[in-house]
Each structure stands twice: as C-alpha cells, then as structure tokens.
Amino acid sequence: MSASVTALRAKSPENGGLLLADHLLHVAEAAEAIAHGRNLNPELARLGGLLHDIGKAHPEFQRRLTAKRTPADKPFRHELASLFFLPLLPQIQWEPLFDMLVAHHKSLARDSSGYGLYDFDQMGENFEKTHLDAPAQRWEEWSGPALAVLTEVGIATKPISRAEALTAFEWCTERAYALIEGRVLGWSPWKGLLVAADHLASALQQRTTLALPRLFRSPDLAPFAGTHPLYPLSTKQTTDEGKPHTLVTAPTGAGKTNYLLRRCRGRVFYTLPFQASINAMWRRIGEALQEQEVDVRLLHGSSRVVAYQAKEEEKALQDKVGAAVKVLTPHQLMGIVFATRGYESLLLDLQGADVILDEIHTYGALTQAILFRLVEALHGIGCRVHVGTATMPTALYDQVLALLGGPEATRITTLTEEELDTYDRHTVHKLPDWDATRAVLAEQLQAGAKVLIVRNRVKDAQQLYHDLQELYPDTPKMLLHSRYRRMDRAELENQLKKEFDEQPGPCIVVATQVVEVSLDISFDCMLTDTAPVDALVQRFGRVNRRRLEPAQRKLQPVYVVAPPTTKTAARPYDVDVLQRTYDLLPDQGIVLRERDLAGLIDAVYPTVELTSLDGFARFRNGQFLLPLLTHEPKSVLLDLLEIDSVTGVWLRDYEAYSQASPDERPRFEIPLNYRDAQRAKLRQHPHGNNPYLIDEQAYSPETGLHMERLLAETGYEFL
Template sequence: MKTTRPILAKSAQRGNSPLTLLNHTQQVKAAAEAIAAQLGYDVRLAGLGAALHDLGKAHPHFQAKIYGEELPLHEQFPHRHELSSLGFLPLFDRADWPALVDMVVAHHKSIRQDARERGILDLQRQGGPWIANHLLNWEDWSGDGLAVLAALQVPVTLRKVTLQEAEAALRYAVEHCRAQLRSPEWSAWRGVLMAADHFASALQHDTDKQLAGLFDKPNLAFFQNRAGDALYPLSQTSAADERPHTLVVAPTGAGKTDYLFRRCRGRVFYTLPFQASINAMFERVRQADTGGHVRLRHAMSKLVEGRTGRDVAEKLLQDKVGASVKILTPHQLAAVAFGLPGYEAVLLDVRGCDVILDEIHTYSDKAQAMVLAIVDVLVLANCRLHVGTATMPTALYDEVRRRLGGPEAVYEVRLSDEVLDEFNRHEVHKIARDQKRPEALATTVDALLRQAFTDNEKVLIICNTVVGAQAEFERLTQSFPAVKAMLLHSRFRRLDRADLEKKLTAEFDGQPGPCFVVSTQVVEVSLDISFDRMITEAAPLDALVQRFGRVNRRRSPETIGQLKPVHVIEPDRKTLPYNREVVLRSYAQLPDAALLPERDLQRCLDAVYPDLALANINTHLIWDNGELIEGALTNRCRSVLVEALEIETAACILADDRAEYVAEKTFWERRIELEIPISWRTIQFNKNRQHYERLDFGAAPFVVPQPLADYRRLGLQLLEPDSFL
C-alpha cells in the first residue's frame, strides 16, 4: 500500500533535518545546469539527467533503509537506487538516452568491477532477478517519481510507465554500458552529474547561493603589480610569451611563485608536495585578494581553513568543482591518471585551466612517475602547465619539456650566471663520522650549537627519519634545557600539526633567537622560514638544496652576498629513506668549508642524477596514447593508488583519544583532528602491529597505547610499550 510519509533522499545528518527527494533533486538540478553552462555543455540535457538521477530512491527498499526499518527476508537483495531510476527513461526523448544513462547509471558505482560487485554489468554477469528486484512493486512507487518530475516542471510528457517499458529501459542501459566499455573516450556527462550531485549533497539548501561565481577567473593583479622589483629577478622577466606552458628554474627567493602566477590566464590549480607548504601558500593567496573562491585541498584542509574563520559552506566546497584558485597536492589530481572514482568530474574541473606544478623534483620515483602521467592527461585536457623548480636534473627537465610539447610549446626561463651569483648564500661544512667513536658526532654537534646560541642564532636541525628526529630532540633538550626548542615531523595529530606549523613561523622564525628546531623533510619546500644555521643529515642533493633554502632565505640589499653556514653530516651505513648510492654521490659533490655556488648546482645535480629513473606505473594508468584502456563509465578503486605509490594511507590514534573517537556524537572533522597519518608500510612492518587494536569505522585507525605526556613531547612513537611484555 502506498504510504503518505515524505519520500526522502537523505536521512538527518549533522543536525540537519531529513532531505526530501524533491528538495535534493532541485538542488542537484540547479548545480548541474550551472556547471553545464559554465563548462559549455547542453544545459537542458544536464537538467534532465539531474531530474532523473535519484528517482529510484522512491523504491520501497531505499525508503525502508533510510527510515531504519527491517526489510522482509525476500526483499533483502542488493539495491542500487540509480538503476531503479533508469525505469523512468521511457518518459524522455530516445535521442537523449545515451547521455542520460551516462549520467545516471554510474554516478555512484563503476559499471563493472565495482569493489562490492554492484555495478550494472556486475549484476548482469551474476544473473538472478536483479531487474525485477530494482523494479519491485513498480506500480506502487513509480507515481512518487512522477510527482517529483511534475514538481520540477521537467519538459517531458508525464504518463504512467508500464513495468514492461521500465524493464526494457534497464536492458537498454545494459547494452549501452557494454558498448561504453569499448569507447576510447571518457564520459563528460558522468562527470557533470557527479560534480553536481557531490556539490548539492554537501551544501543541501545552500546550493543556489554558492553557485554564483563558482568558475570565475581569479584577479591576479597583485602578482602583476609586484613586477619590477630588483630584489627578485624573475619579477623583471617578461611573462608575456604566447606559448602555453612554462618551465622556470631559479633559486629560492628569486620570485618563482609570483612569476608562475603571472603566467596564468584562467582559473589556477597550484600544486605543492607537502602539507605544510600548501597551508603557507593558501594564506599567501588569500592575502593576494584574488577574488572568487580560493580552496585548500589535502587531508586536513578543512581543519586548517576552519581556523581561519571561513564559513561552513566554504569548507564543504573544498573538494568540489569550481574555485578561482585551488591549492593542492598532485595526489588530488591523481584521479585523472589512475581512473579513480570521480575522475571525470576532476577532468571537467581542471580542463582548460592553468596548473602550476611547483618543485616536482622532490617526489619519489613512483610519485614522480605519477606527476608525469598527470602532465600527459592535463596536456590532453588543454591545460596550460607551469613548472617551477629550484633544482631539477637535466634528464628530468628534458622529459618534462618533451611531454609538454617541446620548445615550440614551452617558454623556458632561467637566470644568468651573473644573477645566480647574487644568490650565493651558503657555506657548506662537512661533519665527518668516526665509526669507532660514534659519540664523537654528538660532541661536534653540541660544540657548534653552543657557539651558535652564544651568537644568538636560530638553528634548524634536520633528520631523515621521524625516529631520528625524536631521538635528537630528546638529546638536545637535555643538553640545552634553557634554549627555546621545537620538534616538527609528520607524526603528530592533525590538530596539533596545524598548530605546530603556525608556531614555527610565529614564535621561531618570527622572533629573534637563540632557538632550535628539530625537523624532518616536512620543512623542505615552500615554507617561508629563514634560520641562521643548519645542521642536517646527508640526503640526495636536490633535497639538501631545498633544506639549505630555509637558511639565509630573506633577501634584502644588506643580505645579498652574505654567507650563512650549513653543516652536512657524513652518511651513515644506512641512509633511509633514501637510496644510499644517491646520498653518497650527493655528499661527494658538496664542498667543505667553502661556498656552494648557485651556478654550479646544475652540474652537481647532473652528476648525481645522470639518467632519468622513473618507476614503471603503466599497469595502473587508464590511458594509452590519449585513449581510455578500459572504456568509459568505469573506474579503479582507490587501493590502486595506494599500491602504486605507497602514499600515506593508514592512521593511528592515541589510546587516550579512543573514547572520543568512537563516541557517536563525535563529528568526522573531530575524528580527522585526532588522527595521526602514517605510511601503510610503516605500520605493516611494525613488529607490534598485532598488538594495536584497529577500529572498524572512521579511517580504521590503529590505537597506539602511548602515554599522552610522551606524545606531547615527541609525537607518535611506534615502539613496544611495557604492556606488550
């Protein structure tokens, strides 16, 4: 019997009232039409797809679930509401069916090889009465779908669709999807609907007012107006070349960021490798008053933006289409190369935009291969790519230029040797190890620090591993208890990490010494901090040059020509996480008690990296010479990216935070704040992993029984607690 209760699309969430199917469809329709209009697609067709996409939620199976009711045993079958929606296809012009099916059939699931085997072709292959199930009691509930179409005033002739017509429509969808598996083209229509659905689902009743200006170009006058400053030589270099792409090689402090923005003509995607550098760039762009939406994208971006006073709607928009400027990591663009869920929406969003790839040489061989694969797709999507780097081996430079189209398509910018000489600012000192007396290293380091603190210096100490940084911080705070000190690495709770980054710039960089900061590689790129001295473990030369860029960074007429010391410790027997041969070659290129000339860096880099060594990730890519390998309407699961890149995918929480993390009233943002991101390999090879409880919701974090006092001092320690003994 037909019920009179509201037909819902979404249950109550985060204090909001339940959302009716009509309200939700209205919001998605508005978003789809606005997105299609901005991106040059048929607005009428986008609106029809949005009107159709969720009508299957009127199915009694979906409504029982959303109302929290127990289903009869004979109705406990896999139900995909979007497949039920296809029963209404006969109401629409037959010529529109291909685009409508693209929009509806896969806006949640791949059409095949879905992780739970619930794509339309998965269900078809499995056999069974899946069509009958998705149209169960059609005569009773299809009228609710018609009522939604009537309220939306969709320009179709509303009539009762027979069960036989609905069944035929689903069979048409199956054949259409089979044909799409052979298509070399990606489905832009799937992207339009996914983008609109995600946008409206996040904002709900605020959708309409957030659509205004969604795809506006930024006002980059701030960067244009800074041209001509003699302190920053790139500001005196013309950015007016008509070639679409850019390759800029220049030292830290030469004005690369401003120059890259000056090369942009449209909406901007600015990519950086590390979270800390992304946060800093976000603040920099906001201060530039570019207008329009400015978005921040990484795992904890909502937390960072939440501390800036941005409103809730702005935070909800961060991973949605649109925005004048987006600051993100290349991993947020990886979907377009790997075919991850939603890649079509990402392609629609970035197509034709300016994409800045900053410091791409800093990635591992696998991540670097991913970035180059992204470059290939973005070139196909008519993006203008602007690559900036302080240190890039010639082999990698040549490969990037080739993929961008060669000299005919790439504007190449380098500084002259005479200008590079003005950026000489580091005197390198090597610190030898005594393998017979390892304690001698600590004695040498302490002597350097003692003199530095006497001279009121700020010192940055960089270790290659978190464990090493923790041990050195403990040792140094005992040796110098009266000196202001800080430890910074990746294994802090996300809420603490954001505060540490602010503290680094405000209390250590922003105030006079003496002080010291012990860190890992997280400070290497784009953090605008300037210390007086550095002591660092040996690392690959490009990483070392980035580290050196945190010393004597600020340029002024008085500082040009001044040299500050950087001390590099001789490589130990183990050089994790780096390749030992690369570290040894890098250390050999360094002078001792002498200037490291900027004009010599390219020669040194090429000696360390004579060849381009990229990991082979071809089996994970969905493109071959610009054509889809697996066809349209499909996607890979996210685990593919994890397997290919070994990026941070696991999370830990402290035992002291467990109760709050699992509490029903705890919002997901708070859970993210409590999480400590680590690489899966780190936890996978930890001998105590079996002792850590793993929660089965949220990010499925491992619970580490580390005392809170120890954590506050050192960050997460994956060591063996006494309770394991």
C-alpha cells in the same frame, strides 16, 4: 508538497533526513551551474540532476533509511532504479542521461563492490524483481509517488507502464554491454558533471544555491604582478607569444611563485609536494585575493583541519569542483593518469585550467615516471602546464620540455650566471657524525642564531629533540614532523611561522622533510642529515632565505652529517644517492655557488631511466584506455609508492572522537602506517574512519606519535 512527496527522503534521519525532492533540486541546480562553467548543455544537465536519485523513492530504499541491514538483504542500487523513468524523456536524450544516472556511484563494470550494472547482469541477478517490484508494492503502486516527486521538481510526467520501464531498462543493459564488451574507450564528461554536482549538493544541501555563483570564476592575478630589483624573475617577460606552457628554473627565494602565477590566464591548480608548504601557499594566495569574489581552496588529507575556522560551506567546498584557485599535491591529480574513482569529475574541473607544478624535486625512477605521465595527461586534456624548480636534472628537464611541445610551445625562463651569483647564501661544512654537531650548536646558540635541524626519520628527530630539551632547557625549541594529530600539526605550523621565525633571539627547530618546500621561514644555521641533492638544496633554502640589499648580504653555514653506509639505515632514501651527494658537496666552509648547482645535480643524477607505467597508466598517447563509465577499483598509485597510510586516534581522545561530527573527526586523527599498525596489533575505534587506537604513553602533542613504543612489545624494530 503533497503527503506522498514529503514522506520520501533522500537521507537517513542521522544524516539530516533531507527530503528527496529537495535533494534532486539541489543537485539539478549544481549540475546546471557546472554545465554553464564547462560548456555543456545546462538544460540536459538539470534533467540529469532531477532524475539521478528518483530511484530512492523505491520502498526498499526508504525502508533501509531507518532499518538496520540484515544478512538477508540483497544489494539495492537506487541509481539503477532511476533508469526506469527514462521513458519520460525523448530517447535522443537517453545516452547522456544514462551516463549521468547509471554510474554516479559505481563503476559500470569491475566495480569494487561488484554492483555495477554490467556486473549485476553478469552475475545473473534478478534485477527486475528486487528493483522494479518492491517486496510489498508493485511498480504501478510505487512509481506513483516517484512521479509525484518529479512533477514537484518540474519534470512533465505521465504514467509509465511496467512494460515501458522494462524496455527502457533493457535499452540501458544493451548499452552497458556495448560499452564494456565493445571496448568503447574514453571518459564521460556527463558522468563527471553529475558526480561533481551530487557531491557538492550533498555537502552543502540547503546552502547549495549560495555557493553556485562563485563556481568557475577566473581570479585576477594582478596582486602577483609587481616588480622588484631584488627578485630577478619579477622583471622577466611572461607574455604568451604562442607559448602556453612554462619551464622556469631558479633558486629558492627568486620569486618563482609570483612568476608562475603571472603566467596563468584562467583558473589555477597550484601543486606543491608537502602539506606544510601547501598550507602556507593557500594562506598566501587567499590573502592576496581576499578582496575578490572567488574561491581559493585547499586540498590534502588534513585540509578541513587547517580550514577549521572557515564557514561550514567553505569547509565543505574544499574538494569540490569550480575553485578559482586550488592548492594541492601532485598526487591528488594522478587520478587522471590511473583513472581512479572520481577521475571524470577531476578531468572536468581541470580542462583548460592553468596547472602549476612547483618545486618538483624528487627524482627516483618511479617518481620521475609519475611526473612524466602527469605532465603528459595534463597537456593532453588542454591544460596550460607551468613547471617550476630549483633542482631539476638536465636529463629530466629535456624530457619534460619535449613532452610540452619543445621551445616552440614553452616559455623557458632561467637566471643569468650574474643573477645566480646574487643567490649565493650558504657555506657548507661536512661533519662525520651527529656527535660532532654538539659544539657547532652550542657556538651558534651562543651567537644568538636561529638553528634548524633536519633529520630524515621521525624517530631520530624525536630522540634528538628529547636530548636537546635536557641540554638547552631554557632555549625555545619545537619539533615538527608528519606524525601528529592533525589539530596539533596545524598549530605547530602556525607556531613555526609566528613564534620561531618572526620572533628575535636564539631558538632550535627540529624537523623532518616537512620543512623542505615553500615554507617562508628563514633560519641562520642548519644541521642536517645527508639527503639526496635535490632535497638537500630545498632544505638549505630555509636558511638565509630573505632577500637583502647587496651591502647587507652575508653567507650563513649549513652543516651536513655523513650518510649511513647500509640500505636499511639510509631509508627512506637510496644509500648510493646519499653517498654521491655527500662526496660532491663542498666542505670546510666553501661557498655553495648557485651557478654550480645544475652541474652538481646532474652529477648525482646523470641519466633518467623512467619506470614503465604502461601496465598501470590509463592515459597514454593522448587517450584514455578504459571503457566508458568505468574506473579502476583501487588506487594503483598507493601500491606503486608503497603508500599504506591509515590513521590513529589517541586513547585520550576516544570519547571526543566518538561524539564529534564527521567534519570535526579529522582534527583528532594521526597519520599512521598500516603495516606498523598491524605489527603493533592495534585495536580500532568503532566510529568514523575506524582509526587505530594509540596508547596514552605513545603520543604527545609536543613530540607526536612514538611508534617504537607501540611496537616495543612485538619485538619489531621500528625504523
């Protein structure tokens, strides 16, 4: 490379100092591979990759790679400076190139930073002065090194006059106005492609080429096709017969996972509600497909922690496009409904895929509406949608079925009453309060039982665990909830499976809702708070889970403690739903019949009243209702669900967090509620995600975060 080319960088020294030419080539290769996988023009995609960041050749960008920002610095958008180089290519190609270049970092309008192209022009910014002409060099001087980079990466170049550059930029400005003020609605696959390619190449850098051959490969799901007489779903028909979608209702342990995977024909997005179950499913599918040259990826807030032992390129790929199988939460697909940042790349990745929505079992009015909108959007973009549940109310079932096109488009699978009877596994006992559980627990441990105790709130689980440590110091026990350092949480989940589930002898596990879904564990007895009937049935599925031959089957007890009577004490659930559930449950050791569960669930949830999301959802009635190349500036979903999760870091980890790499820092982070952090007046760490600092006494690797200790001095009662 010439000196002018090697002097230009795409990344700052602390981020590796990657050469601009190398970055453009990496993104171009990724864009070309993604285009092949998504049936877009690969040559045009490559051109977009080669041009997308050429604006980084601008002297002002190069200065800012090494200089500290000052209050006098005006906004500088390198991707907008790249638009000056469009005259190198025929104008017939400008529209898709515009889509790739102009908005791969910012929304075209209403960006949260205010720095989209339309935003800039509306503010009256003198864009040409700050972006076309550098402070010390005019266009004619700095465009030369930029053109040298483009020549180096394979684009045929020619000198571009200042007038030509301005004419091209004016064309771009006019297109921006036409899209925004003309309300040209929809989404751009070209933007999605470039964003996806840029993220992938930026994460992998020199390793990009090695990862590309595995993108968009469909897995061979034959490992899930075996049949077994103990699992009725394994013998059920899965052929299409013109029915691309699936609705399967069956008990926990009936083989829904295998059945849903057998219904898939292409790449798979497998969703589950909770992190622990996602981790377990990722490992299970990965082990089944380990002989195949395909990517099985994991995506949630702590996915890089769980995949910590993986190779660097595997960790970097977890949230990128093109996986054969991706295991994630339904909320991570909701960007396509609310059109949040990056939704175009998600759409590009999802189109035509098989999407499994497994263990759907939360039925508040809002979560019902969110599920409904997600199914509508997935169906609308051509996905094959497969819904699996043990606990769906009939009213919601009927609405989802209609949304998928009815029985004509959906394979409906259930078990017969006789098959359901083979899944009767629990006797139910109601207890008036937690004091009444002491005698039950002592009796069960004396008999050698493995006991799972589930509390609805973290602080109650922690207090009970503390009490049990004193009562049963020699009995193996553990605590599991959502407020641990991510490295500790991953270790506890592994310990739960390898030591408490698989090792013989009595033990106690105290947990919260994190154990409800798809954890392949099986205990002998449960003591639990009353939860909504759907959640409770899922909890029961962790007891007596293993399928045995008929002669070996026996019933195991579940003990349900009466719910509180006030709204505050019932949180996070609705007090009326808890009371209806408790009243309708059998008692005195009566068998909970699987054939009766549908009626029980319908009695608790007799109707479905969907919360209206019309003011928030951006996919409605089969189309996207926002201007092209724009996205919503914030996640509406977080506000709707009142999710305000941030992270904390233990003071003992202060230095380790400071010195850790960006990939390592999440291992030290602790999920935390923003409102509680503010009430506790917590300070923030100056590095990484600026996590809140957790006092030494408020955290333990064994029992997690004790939020009430942080709030004690403020007088605020932690619920």
